[in-house]
Amino acid sequence: MAFSSESYRDTWAEINTENIKYNVREIRKLHAVDVAVMAVVKADGYGHGAAATALAAAEAGASYFGVALLEEALELREAGIELPILVLGRTRPQDAPVAARNGIRLTVFQEEWLKEASKYASGESLLIHMKVDTGMGRLGLREDSEIASFLDAAAQNPSVELEGMYTHFATADELETTYFEQQYARFSRVVDLVQHLGRSPRLIHCGNSAAAMRFPEHCFNMIRFGISMYGLTPAENITEHLPFTLKEAFTLHSRLTQVKEVPPGTSISYGATYTSVENEWIGTVPIGYADGWLRAHAENQGEVLVDGYRVPIVGRICMDQMMVRLPHEVPVDTEVTLIGSQREETISVTEVASRLGTITYEVPCIISKRVPRVYPPDNRPGA
Ligand SMILES: *Cc1c(COP(=O)(O)O)cnc(C)c1O
Numbered sequence: 147m148a149f150s151s152e153s154y155r156d157t158w159a160e161i162n163t164e165n166i167k168y169n170v171r172e173i174r175k176l177h178a179v180d181v182a183v184m185a186v187v188k189a190d191g192y193g194h195g196a197a198a199t200a201l202a203a204a205e206a207g208a209s210y211f212g213v214a215l216l217e218e219a220l221e222l223r224e225a226g227i228e229l230p231i232l233v234l235g236r237t238r239p240q241d242a243p244v245a246a247r248n249g250i251r252l253t254v255f256q257e258e259w260l261k262e263a264s265k266y267a268s269g270e271s272l273l274i275h276m277k278v279d280t281g282m283g284r285l286g287l288r289e290d291s292e293i294a295s296f297l298d299a300a301a302q303n304p305s306v307e308l309e310g311m312y313t314h315f316a317t318a319d320e321l322e323t324t325y326f327e328q329q330y331a332r333f334s335r336v337v338d339l340v341q342h343l344g345r346s347p348r349l350i351h352c353g354n355s356a357a358a359m360r361f362p363e364h365c366f367n368m369i370r371f372g373i374s375m376y377g378l379t380p381a382e383n384i385t386e387h388l389p390f391t392l393k394e395a396f397t398l399h400s401r402l403t404q405v406k407e408v409p410p411g412t413s414i415s416y417g418a419t420y421t422s423v424e425n426e427w428i429g430t431v432p433i434g435y436a437d438g439w440l441r442a443h444a445e446n447q448g449e450v451l452v453d454g455y456r457v458p459i460v461g462r463i464c465m466d467q468m469m470v471r472l473p474h475e476v477p478v479d480t481e482v483t484l485i486g487s488q489r490e491e492t493i494s495v496t497e498v499a500s501r502l503g504t505i506t507y508e509v510p511c512i513i514s515k516r517v518p519r520v521y522p523p524d525n526r527p528g529a
Pocket of ligand 1: 186188234314353354355356370371372373374380
Protein backbone atom coordinates (compact mmCIF):
# COMPACT_ATOMS: atom_id res chain seq x y z
CA MET A 147 0.00 0.00 0.00
CA ALA A 148 1.14 3.54 -0.62
CA PHE A 149 2.65 5.07 2.49
CA SER A 150 0.31 7.63 3.93
CA SER A 151 1.67 10.04 6.49
CA GLU A 152 -1.83 11.22 7.43
CA SER A 153 -3.67 8.78 9.61
CA TYR A 154 -6.55 9.74 11.83
CA ARG A 155 -7.07 6.43 13.52
CA ASP A 156 -5.37 4.80 16.45
CA THR A 157 -5.03 1.39 14.83
CA TRP A 158 -1.87 0.63 12.93
CA ALA A 159 0.54 -2.09 11.83
CA GLU A 160 4.14 -1.41 12.71
CA ILE A 161 6.69 -3.07 10.45
CA ASN A 162 10.10 -3.82 11.87
CA THR A 163 12.26 -3.33 8.79
CA GLU A 164 15.40 -4.13 10.83
CA ASN A 165 14.06 -7.66 11.24
CA ILE A 166 13.46 -7.92 7.48
CA LYS A 167 17.10 -6.95 6.94
CA TYR A 168 18.23 -9.46 9.54
CA ASN A 169 16.31 -12.31 7.86
CA VAL A 170 17.78 -11.41 4.46
CA ARG A 171 21.32 -11.27 5.87
CA GLU A 172 20.87 -14.66 7.54
CA ILE A 173 19.66 -16.35 4.35
CA ARG A 174 22.56 -14.82 2.41
CA LYS A 175 25.05 -16.33 4.87
CA LEU A 176 23.66 -19.74 4.03
CA HIS A 177 24.33 -19.40 0.30
CA ALA A 178 27.39 -18.81 -1.87
CA VAL A 179 28.06 -15.14 -2.62
CA ASP A 180 27.10 -15.57 -6.27
CA VAL A 181 23.59 -16.77 -5.38
CA ALA A 182 21.22 -13.82 -5.87
CA VAL A 183 18.35 -13.14 -3.47
CA MET A 184 15.03 -12.30 -5.08
CA ALA A 185 12.92 -10.65 -2.38
CA VAL A 186 9.31 -11.70 -3.03
CA VAL A 187 7.09 -8.69 -2.29
CA LYS A 188 3.83 -9.69 -3.99
CA ALA A 189 0.51 -8.87 -2.33
CA ASP A 190 1.93 -5.61 -0.99
CA GLY A 191 4.86 -7.38 0.58
CA TYR A 192 2.65 -10.06 2.16
CA GLY A 193 0.77 -7.18 3.82
CA HIS A 194 3.92 -5.47 5.15
CA GLY A 195 4.08 -2.84 2.38
CA ALA A 196 5.90 -3.71 -0.84
CA ALA A 197 8.07 -0.64 -1.31
CA ALA A 198 9.30 -0.43 2.29
CA THR A 199 10.04 -4.16 2.33
CA ALA A 200 11.85 -3.93 -0.99
CA LEU A 201 14.02 -1.05 0.25
CA ALA A 202 14.94 -2.89 3.43
CA ALA A 203 15.67 -6.13 1.54
CA ALA A 204 17.86 -4.30 -0.98
CA GLU A 205 19.81 -2.69 1.85
CA ALA A 206 20.50 -6.18 3.20
CA GLY A 207 21.69 -7.45 -0.18
CA ALA A 208 18.64 -8.58 -2.14
CA SER A 209 19.25 -7.72 -5.79
CA TYR A 210 16.03 -8.79 -7.45
CA PHE A 211 12.32 -8.57 -6.69
CA GLY A 212 9.42 -10.91 -7.33
CA VAL A 213 5.75 -9.90 -7.58
CA ALA A 214 2.57 -11.63 -8.74
CA LEU A 215 1.18 -8.95 -11.06
CA LEU A 216 2.45 -6.37 -13.52
CA GLU A 217 0.77 -3.60 -11.53
CA GLU A 218 2.71 -4.64 -8.44
CA ALA A 219 5.94 -4.31 -10.41
CA LEU A 220 4.93 -0.86 -11.66
CA GLU A 221 4.18 0.20 -8.09
CA LEU A 222 7.79 -0.59 -7.17
CA ARG A 223 9.04 1.39 -10.16
CA GLU A 224 6.85 4.32 -9.08
CA ALA A 225 8.46 4.12 -5.64
CA GLY A 226 11.82 4.63 -7.35
CA ILE A 227 13.07 1.04 -7.16
CA GLU A 228 15.32 0.31 -10.13
CA LEU A 229 16.52 -3.26 -9.50
CA PRO A 230 15.20 -6.05 -11.73
CA ILE A 231 11.67 -7.30 -11.02
CA LEU A 232 10.08 -10.58 -12.17
CA VAL A 233 6.31 -10.99 -12.46
CA LEU A 234 5.65 -14.55 -11.23
CA GLY A 235 2.12 -14.88 -12.63
CA ARG A 236 1.05 -14.84 -16.27
CA THR A 237 0.86 -11.42 -17.90
CA ARG A 238 -1.29 -10.82 -20.99
CA PRO A 239 0.84 -10.74 -24.18
CA GLN A 240 -0.59 -7.35 -25.14
CA ASP A 241 0.84 -5.91 -21.90
CA ALA A 242 4.39 -7.06 -22.68
CA PRO A 243 5.46 -3.60 -23.96
CA VAL A 244 4.60 -2.07 -20.57
CA ALA A 245 6.93 -4.58 -18.94
CA ALA A 246 9.68 -4.08 -21.55
CA ARG A 247 9.55 -0.31 -21.20
CA ASN A 248 9.98 -0.56 -17.42
CA GLY A 249 12.65 -3.24 -17.28
CA ILE A 250 10.17 -5.71 -15.78
CA ARG A 251 10.78 -9.40 -16.50
CA LEU A 252 7.83 -11.66 -17.32
CA THR A 253 7.17 -15.33 -16.65
CA VAL A 254 6.38 -17.14 -19.90
CA PHE A 255 5.52 -20.80 -20.57
CA GLN A 256 3.48 -20.80 -23.78
CA GLU A 257 4.85 -20.74 -27.32
CA GLU A 258 1.63 -19.09 -28.43
CA TRP A 259 2.29 -16.26 -25.96
CA LEU A 260 5.62 -15.48 -27.67
CA LYS A 261 3.89 -15.22 -31.03
CA GLU A 262 1.14 -12.98 -29.64
CA ALA A 263 3.57 -10.75 -27.74
CA SER A 264 5.70 -10.09 -30.81
CA LYS A 265 2.62 -8.53 -32.47
CA TYR A 266 2.79 -5.81 -29.84
CA ALA A 267 6.59 -5.54 -29.64
CA SER A 268 7.77 -1.97 -29.47
CA GLY A 269 11.48 -2.39 -30.13
CA GLU A 270 12.57 -2.66 -26.51
CA SER A 271 13.69 -6.17 -25.74
CA LEU A 272 11.60 -8.04 -23.19
CA LEU A 273 13.44 -10.23 -20.70
CA ILE A 274 11.60 -13.44 -19.90
CA HIS A 275 11.91 -16.34 -17.47
CA MET A 276 10.71 -19.73 -18.70
CA LYS A 277 8.55 -21.46 -16.11
CA VAL A 278 8.72 -25.24 -15.84
CA ASP A 279 6.03 -27.24 -14.05
CA THR A 280 7.86 -30.04 -12.26
CA GLY A 281 4.95 -31.05 -10.03
CA MET A 282 3.21 -27.98 -8.65
CA GLY A 283 0.54 -28.31 -11.34
CA ARG A 284 -0.04 -24.56 -11.51
CA LEU A 285 1.94 -22.85 -14.28
CA GLY A 286 4.68 -24.04 -16.59
CA LEU A 287 5.89 -26.20 -19.45
CA ARG A 288 5.80 -29.88 -18.61
CA GLU A 289 7.28 -32.05 -21.38
CA ASP A 290 10.84 -32.06 -22.78
CA SER A 291 9.49 -31.68 -26.31
CA GLU A 292 7.40 -28.64 -25.32
CA ILE A 293 10.42 -27.11 -23.59
CA ALA A 294 12.73 -27.63 -26.58
CA SER A 295 10.17 -26.19 -28.95
CA PHE A 296 9.53 -23.21 -26.65
CA LEU A 297 13.28 -22.49 -26.46
CA ASP A 298 13.55 -22.56 -30.27
CA ALA A 299 10.64 -20.17 -30.60
CA ALA A 300 12.11 -17.82 -28.00
CA ALA A 301 15.54 -17.87 -29.68
CA GLN A 302 13.96 -17.02 -33.05
CA ASN A 303 11.84 -14.23 -31.59
CA PRO A 304 13.78 -10.94 -31.77
CA SER A 305 11.51 -9.20 -29.26
CA VAL A 306 12.35 -11.47 -26.29
CA GLU A 307 15.47 -12.54 -24.50
CA LEU A 308 15.61 -15.55 -22.17
CA GLU A 309 17.10 -14.26 -18.91
CA GLY A 310 16.00 -17.04 -16.59
CA MET A 311 14.28 -20.37 -16.06
CA TYR A 312 12.59 -21.62 -12.94
CA THR A 313 10.22 -23.99 -11.21
CA HIS A 314 8.24 -23.94 -7.97
CA PHE A 315 8.09 -26.61 -5.26
CA ALA A 316 4.81 -27.87 -3.83
CA THR A 317 6.16 -29.52 -0.67
CA ALA A 318 9.48 -27.89 0.27
CA ASP A 319 7.97 -27.04 3.66
CA GLU A 320 7.05 -30.64 4.54
CA LEU A 321 9.11 -33.01 6.69
CA GLU A 322 8.63 -35.79 4.16
CA THR A 323 11.00 -34.91 1.29
CA THR A 324 10.30 -37.55 -1.38
CA TYR A 325 8.06 -35.36 -3.54
CA PHE A 326 10.45 -32.42 -3.18
CA GLU A 327 13.34 -34.61 -4.34
CA GLN A 328 11.33 -35.80 -7.34
CA GLN A 329 10.59 -32.22 -8.36
CA TYR A 330 14.23 -31.24 -7.87
CA ALA A 331 15.43 -34.19 -9.95
CA ARG A 332 12.98 -33.34 -12.72
CA PHE A 333 14.11 -29.68 -12.72
CA SER A 334 17.78 -30.75 -12.80
CA ARG A 335 17.07 -32.85 -15.89
CA VAL A 336 15.40 -29.87 -17.55
CA VAL A 337 18.40 -27.66 -16.68
CA ASP A 338 20.67 -30.29 -18.32
CA LEU A 339 18.42 -30.43 -21.37
CA VAL A 340 18.49 -26.64 -21.75
CA GLN A 341 22.26 -26.66 -21.38
CA HIS A 342 22.56 -29.46 -23.95
CA LEU A 343 20.51 -27.37 -26.38
CA GLY A 344 22.93 -24.49 -25.81
CA ARG A 345 20.21 -22.23 -24.43
CA SER A 346 21.15 -21.83 -20.78
CA PRO A 347 19.90 -18.55 -19.35
CA ARG A 348 21.83 -16.40 -16.88
CA LEU A 349 19.51 -17.12 -13.95
CA ILE A 350 18.26 -20.52 -12.80
CA HIS A 351 16.07 -20.63 -9.70
CA CYS A 352 13.72 -22.90 -7.78
CA GLY A 353 14.07 -22.21 -4.06
CA ASN A 354 11.22 -20.59 -2.12
CA SER A 355 11.83 -19.78 1.57
CA ALA A 356 11.48 -23.37 2.73
CA ALA A 357 13.86 -24.77 0.10
CA ALA A 358 16.32 -21.88 0.48
CA MET A 359 16.59 -22.52 4.23
CA ARG A 360 16.47 -26.31 4.27
CA PHE A 361 18.17 -27.27 1.00
CA PRO A 362 20.60 -24.46 0.10
CA GLU A 363 22.59 -26.86 -2.09
CA HIS A 364 19.50 -27.31 -4.32
CA CYS A 365 19.07 -23.66 -5.29
CA PHE A 366 21.15 -22.99 -8.46
CA ASN A 367 22.04 -19.28 -8.63
CA MET A 368 19.02 -17.42 -7.27
CA ILE A 369 16.52 -17.95 -4.45
CA ARG A 370 13.01 -16.55 -4.23
CA PHE A 371 12.76 -15.52 -0.59
CA GLY A 372 9.23 -14.66 0.49
CA ILE A 373 7.56 -15.62 3.75
CA SER A 374 10.73 -16.02 5.80
CA MET A 375 12.04 -12.61 4.78
CA TYR A 376 9.13 -11.39 6.92
CA GLY A 377 10.35 -13.64 9.73
CA LEU A 378 7.59 -16.20 9.33
CA THR A 379 7.95 -19.94 9.14
CA PRO A 380 6.61 -21.57 5.95
CA ALA A 381 5.11 -24.34 8.10
CA GLU A 382 5.03 -24.69 11.85
CA ASN A 383 6.32 -28.26 12.04
CA ILE A 384 9.58 -27.41 10.26
CA THR A 385 10.40 -24.44 12.52
CA GLU A 386 12.83 -26.47 14.63
CA HIS A 387 14.59 -27.69 11.48
CA LEU A 388 15.40 -24.22 10.22
CA PRO A 389 19.07 -23.16 10.21
CA PHE A 390 18.52 -19.84 11.99
CA THR A 391 15.91 -18.15 14.15
CA LEU A 392 13.61 -15.92 12.13
CA LYS A 393 12.57 -12.51 13.41
CA GLU A 394 8.98 -11.48 12.74
CA ALA A 395 8.47 -8.02 11.24
CA PHE A 396 4.70 -7.57 11.48
CA THR A 397 3.04 -6.15 14.60
CA LEU A 398 -0.50 -4.83 15.05
CA HIS A 399 -1.67 -2.21 17.55
CA SER A 400 -4.62 -0.12 18.62
CA ARG A 401 -5.76 2.05 21.54
CA LEU A 402 -8.77 1.70 23.84
CA THR A 403 -11.58 4.08 22.93
CA GLN A 404 -13.76 3.36 25.98
CA VAL A 405 -13.21 1.69 29.34
CA LYS A 406 -16.11 0.85 31.63
CA GLU A 407 -16.98 -1.23 34.65
CA VAL A 408 -20.08 -3.35 34.19
CA PRO A 409 -22.10 -5.26 36.82
CA PRO A 410 -22.71 -9.03 36.60
CA GLY A 411 -25.24 -10.00 33.92
CA THR A 412 -24.21 -7.35 31.38
CA SER A 413 -24.19 -8.57 27.76
CA ILE A 414 -21.57 -7.44 25.29
CA SER A 415 -21.80 -7.03 21.47
CA TYR A 416 -24.08 -8.42 18.74
CA GLY A 417 -26.12 -11.44 19.65
CA ALA A 418 -25.43 -10.84 23.35
CA THR A 419 -23.28 -13.96 23.28
CA TYR A 420 -21.07 -12.83 26.17
CA THR A 421 -22.47 -11.91 29.57
CA SER A 422 -20.36 -10.74 32.49
CA VAL A 423 -20.40 -13.01 35.56
CA GLU A 424 -19.07 -10.46 38.04
CA ASN A 425 -18.09 -6.80 38.08
CA GLU A 426 -15.88 -6.59 35.01
CA TRP A 427 -13.79 -3.97 33.26
CA ILE A 428 -14.59 -3.91 29.54
CA GLY A 429 -12.48 -2.07 26.96
CA THR A 430 -13.49 -1.17 23.41
CA VAL A 431 -10.87 -1.54 20.67
CA PRO A 432 -11.35 0.20 17.29
CA ILE A 433 -10.52 -2.73 14.99
CA GLY A 434 -12.93 -5.15 13.34
CA TYR A 435 -13.47 -7.55 10.51
CA ALA A 436 -13.37 -4.77 7.92
CA ASP A 437 -9.74 -4.37 8.97
CA GLY A 438 -9.18 -8.09 8.39
CA TRP A 439 -9.47 -8.78 12.12
CA LEU A 440 -11.83 -11.69 11.54
CA ARG A 441 -14.74 -12.76 13.74
CA ALA A 442 -12.94 -16.08 14.10
CA HIS A 443 -10.51 -14.45 16.55
CA ALA A 444 -13.33 -14.22 19.09
CA GLU A 445 -14.76 -17.62 18.21
CA ASN A 446 -11.34 -19.18 18.87
CA GLN A 447 -10.76 -17.57 22.28
CA GLY A 448 -8.42 -14.91 20.94
CA GLU A 449 -6.40 -12.74 23.28
CA VAL A 450 -4.66 -9.37 22.96
CA LEU A 451 -2.13 -7.59 25.18
CA VAL A 452 -3.07 -4.65 27.42
CA ASP A 453 -0.80 -3.24 30.11
CA GLY A 454 1.50 -6.26 29.64
CA TYR A 455 -1.29 -8.82 30.28
CA ARG A 456 -3.02 -11.25 27.99
CA VAL A 457 -6.70 -10.31 27.96
CA PRO A 458 -9.58 -12.14 26.23
CA ILE A 459 -11.70 -10.80 23.41
CA VAL A 460 -15.32 -10.91 24.62
CA GLY A 461 -18.46 -11.03 22.49
CA ARG A 462 -18.60 -10.95 18.72
CA ILE A 463 -16.16 -8.90 16.67
CA CYS A 464 -17.99 -6.11 14.81
CA MET A 465 -17.08 -4.53 11.48
CA ASP A 466 -14.99 -1.76 13.04
CA GLN A 467 -14.70 -2.54 16.75
CA MET A 468 -14.46 -5.26 19.37
CA MET A 469 -14.46 -5.53 23.15
CA VAL A 470 -11.96 -7.07 25.54
CA ARG A 471 -12.15 -7.94 29.22
CA LEU A 472 -9.53 -5.99 31.16
CA PRO A 473 -7.84 -7.25 34.35
CA HIS A 474 -8.33 -3.86 36.01
CA GLU A 475 -9.14 -0.27 35.15
CA VAL A 476 -6.81 1.31 32.59
CA PRO A 477 -7.07 4.75 30.95
CA VAL A 478 -8.75 5.39 27.61
CA ASP A 479 -6.01 5.50 24.91
CA THR A 480 -4.07 2.66 26.55
CA GLU A 481 -2.23 0.73 23.82
CA VAL A 482 -3.60 -2.66 22.79
CA THR A 483 -1.18 -5.02 21.06
CA LEU A 484 -2.96 -7.59 18.91
CA ILE A 485 0.27 -8.95 17.39
CA GLY A 486 3.62 -8.16 18.97
CA SER A 487 5.08 -7.75 22.46
CA GLN A 488 4.28 -5.90 25.66
CA ARG A 489 6.75 -6.36 28.50
CA GLU A 490 7.20 -10.14 29.01
CA GLU A 491 4.30 -11.21 26.81
CA THR A 492 4.34 -11.84 23.05
CA ILE A 493 1.56 -12.75 20.65
CA SER A 494 3.29 -13.81 17.43
CA VAL A 495 1.92 -14.04 13.89
CA THR A 496 2.54 -17.76 14.27
CA GLU A 497 0.28 -17.93 17.35
CA VAL A 498 -2.43 -15.96 15.56
CA ALA A 499 -2.20 -18.26 12.52
CA SER A 500 -2.70 -21.33 14.66
CA ARG A 501 -5.58 -19.62 16.51
CA LEU A 502 -7.28 -19.16 13.14
CA GLY A 503 -6.33 -22.66 11.95
CA THR A 504 -4.39 -21.27 9.02
CA ILE A 505 -0.85 -20.63 7.78
CA THR A 506 1.33 -17.63 8.70
CA TYR A 507 1.04 -16.28 5.12
CA GLU A 508 -2.63 -15.38 5.55
CA VAL A 509 -2.33 -13.35 8.74
CA PRO A 510 -0.59 -10.14 7.58
CA CYS A 511 -2.04 -10.45 4.04
CA ILE A 512 -5.62 -10.14 5.25
CA ILE A 513 -5.08 -7.07 7.45
CA SER A 514 -6.78 -4.62 5.14
CA LYS A 515 -5.55 -1.39 3.55
CA ARG A 516 -7.61 0.50 6.10
CA VAL A 517 -4.91 -0.25 8.66
CA PRO A 518 -1.95 2.05 7.99
CA ARG A 519 1.50 0.47 7.91
CA VAL A 520 4.14 2.46 9.73
CA TYR A 521 7.93 2.11 9.50
CA PRO A 522 11.01 3.37 11.25
CA PRO A 523 11.68 6.84 9.75
CA ASP A 524 14.66 5.92 7.54
CA ASN A 525 12.75 3.09 5.82
CA ARG A 526 9.77 4.98 4.51
CA PRO A 527 9.41 4.74 0.75
CA GLY A 528 10.25 8.15 -0.64
CA ALA A 529 12.07 9.23 2.53
C1 LIG B 1 5.12 -16.58 -3.59
C2 LIG B 1 6.15 -17.28 -4.37
C3 LIG B 1 7.43 -17.50 -3.83
C4 LIG B 1 7.78 -17.20 -2.40
O1 LIG B 1 7.40 -18.29 -1.60
P1 LIG B 1 7.61 -18.27 -0.02
O2 LIG B 1 7.11 -19.59 0.44
O3 LIG B 1 6.78 -17.14 0.49
O4 LIG B 1 9.06 -18.05 0.21
C5 LIG B 1 8.38 -18.06 -4.65
N1 LIG B 1 8.09 -18.41 -5.92
C6 LIG B 1 6.88 -18.22 -6.46
C7 LIG B 1 6.62 -18.64 -7.87
C8 LIG B 1 5.87 -17.67 -5.70
O5 LIG B 1 4.65 -17.50 -6.23
